[in-house]
Every structure is written in structure tokens, then in C-alpha cells.
Amino acid sequence: MRTLLTGGTVVSLDPSVGDLKRADVLLEAGVIVAVAERIDAPDAAVIDATDRIVMPGFVDTHRHTWQTALRGAGADWTFAEYLAAIHGRLRPCYRPEDVYLGNLLGRLEALHSGVTTMLDWFHCAQSPEHADAAVAALRDVPGRSIFCYGAGWGTTDPIGAEVRRVRSGLSGDGLVTMALGLRGPELTTMDTVAEELRLAAELRLRTSVHIESGGTRRPIAELRAHGLLRDTTTFVHANRIGDDELRMLADAGASVSISPDVELKMGMGWPETGRMLAAGLRPTLSVDDCPSNGGDMFATMRTAYAVQRGLDGGLRSRDLLEFATVDGARACGLAARTGSITPGKDADIILLRADDLTVFPVNHPAGTIVTAGHPGLVDTVIVAGRVVKRDGVLVDVDLPALRSRLVASRDRIAAAAGVALDGA
Incomplete structure (x- = not known):
């Protein structure tokens, strides 16, 4: 053709x-x-x-797609309230079919909004069936997707066997590939971080990890001291880490993903766009979660642009387009395949x-x-x-039928969790 x-x-x-x-x-x-x-x-x-x-x-480098049915419910949540509602009460009520519908509608929405490549940061892996449902949904959408398997939030169980199982079904280079979501130094021990990085290297997986110091810890310095910084890791958020820690990430060849709407609204601090650029990093952009904000990259670019222009006036509009395309592709290990209109890609x-x-x-x-x-x-x-x-x-999507199924899933989850989703 x-x-x-x-x-x-x-x-x-x-x-x-x-x-x-x-x-x-x-x-x-x-x-x-x-x-x-x-x-x-x-x-x-x-x-x-x-x-x-x-x-x-567009390339979205970090989205918790399984939460799509909860859209808008967290508009007023702080980060602590988000954790309590999503991971404390709602996530335990998710069945595999709920994960499937959330990932399916969420990935379709992203595609509809021009996101051709998306990293699905999945942390609803309550059973092998939950993970399989998430992957199946991504495969049922004709977008380029990276299934980033993450252990459930707050869990300490070993994940090696399950990651190997999932990897065995995602070993090719088709439209759906795999990455590993690390629990990181703020949720687990350095020994566990090292173990998960060894697992990723064995399975040839890129990694992604949430980092947010709150100004009280030095997680990047701790990782470097243990020899655990990799050029295949994307650090998500990275709010309020030290300037020298940002330079450590740049020196290691690591990448970063900012979610400006969520970071601002949930009290994580200013998006670190300008500080990252000053340290030699090229930020990438991500939606993060739809319970708290919209799912398109246009709004994400605009927030990141307006905030940083207000802080120091240093960004140009083309910078944001690069963050949302070619820089994102590079962070996902896909720079040779996508991110720009280049003959051969x-x-x-x-x-x-x-x-x-x-x-x-x-x-x-x-x-x-x-x-x-x-x-x-x-x-x-x-x-x-x-x-x-x-x-x-x-093309070839029966949205009315899918909408009805997602609404039924949402109603069941909310009732089982005893959570009102209307802000009341």
C-alpha cells in the first residue's frame, strides 16, 4: 500500500x-x-x-490508563486523597474485565486525541488475569502502546516470575511492547530496586519509576551511590529534587517525564521543566491519570508552557512540541521508529x-x-x-456499546468500594 x-x-x-x-x-x-x-x-x-x-x-510517556472509568472523580483530590481513594478503596474492587474496559476506552481516547504512542503505567496487577486484561485491551486498539508492568502500589512481593510470564507474551517488536515499572527507592529498599533493574536487564526492558522527594530526601543521589542509575530509566515527576540530582540524571543518560496538571493540582510542586533543561535533560510529557485531569496532550503542553513561561520566560512553543513527540519517543526507546516525520521512520x-x-x-x-x-x-x-x-x-469502533459497558463497570466498582464519584 x-x-x-x-x-x-x-x-x-x-x-x-x-x-x-x-x-x-x-x-x-x-x-x-x-x-x-x-x-x-x-x-x-x-x-x-x-x-x-x-x-x-504525540507520545505520552506515563499514563495510568486502567483508571479511565473514574474520569473527573479526582478533580479536587490532593495526592494523599488520590492514593486513599484509588489505591486504598477503588483498586481492590477492580476485576479483570474492569481493567480491560478502562484500558480499552482510555487508549481509544488517547488515539482519538492524537496520541499515537503511549506508555501505559499499569499498577493494578492484582492477579495475572488483571495484567492479561490490560495487555489484551492495548492489543485491541490500533495504537503503539508500551505496557509498563508495575507491582501494585505499596506491595513488597517479588514480581520476577510474573514479569517473565508477561514478557513471554510480549517479546516481539510489534505495536504493543513492554517496559518495567520500578517501585523505586521511595517505596522499597535499594536491594529490591537493584533486583528489579537486574530483571529488566535480563529481559531487555526499559524501566520507569515515580520520584518525588518533597524536598526531604535525595533519592537520585541514593540511587547513584548504589550504582543504580541507568540510561534506560525514565524518572516520572522528579519534583523538588536537587539541581545536582538532575545533573546526575543527565550524566547517566536517563530521561524524565513530567505531568504538569497533576503535579500542580495535587500539590507535588512546580513542574521542573526549566530546571531539567538547565541540567541538560529534555523533559517528556505525560497525562498521568484521568480521574484528576483531561487525557489529551494539547492541555498538557499548554500547562507546561504557561507555567514555565510564567516562572522564567525561557521556553519556546517548539520546545513543547519536541517534548511531546521526538523527546518522548527517545525516552521510550523508539527514537528510530517514531516521533518525527522522517523518511525511514x-x-x-x-x-x-x-x-x-x-x-x-x-x-x-x-x-x-x-x-x-x-x-x-x-x-x-x-x-x-x-x-x-x-x-x-x-475507524471501526462501536463507541456506543463500549460506553455502556464502561458505565456499568464504573457503577459496579463505585458501589463495591462505597465511593461517591461526583465530588459530593
Whole structure:
């Protein structure tokens, strides 16, 4: 199959390709093969990208997708209240089918909003069946997904056997791959951290870990002192860790993921975007959880941008696009495959409506996407060359039936947990 995207405004996020006011993009066998002002490909299927911005799909580096049915319930929660409600009361009531529906609808929502690659940070692994349900949901959505297996919050049980079991079913390089979510130095011992890193190395898995010092600990310095910093680990949040600790992460080649909406609303501290850049790190962006905030990367970019501009005025809008695409792909170990419109990379591309009245006229494409973009602009989504959303509608998805199933799941979970989800 050859597909030609014609006449769009290309924001490639690849310096060698650049931005093109009017260009064509040729796809073949799921791969980008050419980007130019005009391409002659008479045998290709044509997608008219006139009045569209053509850009790489977004990369979300950290999302607890299983919580989708609880959307909005945590709008006013602090982090302590979130832990008490989600992990203390609601999570124990989740059945495998609830996990499946949360992951399915959550991943579909992300795809609908232009997130072609997403790391699903899963910490509802109460049984092998729960983990299998999460993976099955990701496989049932035609997006590029990384199943990041994490032990249940607060657990201390060994996880090696279960991680190996899950890995045995995710050993290829298809659209659904695997990572390991570490419990980290703030939830377990250094011996356990070392054991889990050895397990990840054995199984050739990248790792991700939540870090938030509260200004009272030095978790990165502790990890370095034990020889446990890796260039394959993404550190999530990292609020209020020391400047020297950020430099330790940069020196180790590690990556970072910030969730600006959640960090601000839950009292974790300012998103550390500017301090990370000053230390030599390229931040990546993540939604984190939908009970507390929206699930799209447009809002995430805008919050990170506005906050850091307010603090020091140093960011440019293109920085945010890079965080949300090519930098995110690099943190996921997928820089060679996705994150930019580059010949040779997989065709993970979104088309945004440039004629929508909320953004028209588009004078500065990168600035418009970051400051005024929203999911309603996402007209077309392509993953590995396959069109999965066209003319604003997901392809071959029975949303009414799925909505009914998710609502029934939500009602059962809330009743079993005795938790009101309406803020009352």
C-alpha cells in the first residue's frame, strides 16, 4: 500500500526536513518514504491534507490508563486523597474485565486525541488475569502502546516470575511492547530496586519509576551511590529534587517525564521543566491519570508552557512540541521508529484541522498547536501507515456499546468500594 498525503502544512520535528508550508508526504508499507513540496505518485491512495497541519503523533510517556472509568472523580483530590481513594478503596474492587474496559476506552481516547504512542503505567496487577486484561485491551486498539508492568502500589512481593510470564507474551517488536515499572527507592529498599533493574536487564526492558522527594530526601543521589542509575530509566515527576540530582540524571543518560496538571493540582510542586533543561535533560510529557485531569496532550503542553513561561520566560512553543513527540519517543526507546516525520521512520502521523475557527488563521503552526490546540482539531490519525481515525471519527469502533459497558463497570466498582464519584 502506498498513501500520499497531499497539500498539508508539514511540521516535521526533524531539523533535516524542516517545516513546509505546503508539502506532500509519501507512505509505503507503513513507513514514511518521502517528504517534499510535490511528490508524483500516481499509484498511491490520496489523502487530501489541504487546510491541515501534518505532524508526528504525540507520545505520552506515563499514563495510568486502567483508571479511565473514574474520569473527573479526582478533580479536587490532593495526592494523599488520590492514593486513599484509588489505591486504598477503588483498586481492590477492580476485576479483570474492569481493567480491560478502562484500558480499552482510555487508549481509544488517547488515539482519538492524537496520541499515537503511549506508555501505559499499569499498577493494578492484582492477579495475572488483571495484567492479561490490560495487555489484551492495548492489543485491541490500533495504537503503539508500551505496557509498563508495575507491582501494585505499596506491595513488597517479588514480581520476577510474573514479569517473565508477561514478557513471554510480549517479546516481539510489534505495536504493543513492554517496559518495567520500578517501585523505586521511595517505596522499597535499594536491594529490591537493584533486583528489579537486574530483571529488566535480563529481559531487555526499559524501566520507569515515580520520584518525588518533597524536598526531604535525595533519592537520585541514593540511587547513584548504589550504582543504580541507568540510561534506560525514565524518572516520572522528579519534583523538588536537587539541581545536582538532575545533573546526575543527565550524566547517566536517563530521561524524565513530567505531568504538569497533576503535579500542580495535587500539590507535588512546580513542574521542573526549566530546571531539567538547565541540567541538560529534555523533559517528556505525560497525562498521568484521568480521574484528576483531561487525557489529551494539547492541555498538557499548554500547562507546561504557561507555567514555565510564567516562572522564567525561557521556553519556546517548539520546545513543547519536541517534548511531546521526538523527546518522548527517545525516552521510550523508539527514537528510530517514531516521533518525527522522517523518511525511514514508521508512519505515525496526525492531521490537525487548520480551518477550524478556534485556530484559523494559522499564522504560526507550532505556536498555534501549543497555545490553542485541542482534541477537536484531530481530523486524521495514522499509526504505522494505517488510518485509524478519518474525518474526525475512529475507524471501526462501536463507541456506543463500549460506553455502556464502561458505565456499568464504573457503577459496579463505585458501589463495591462505597465511593461517591461526583465530588459530593
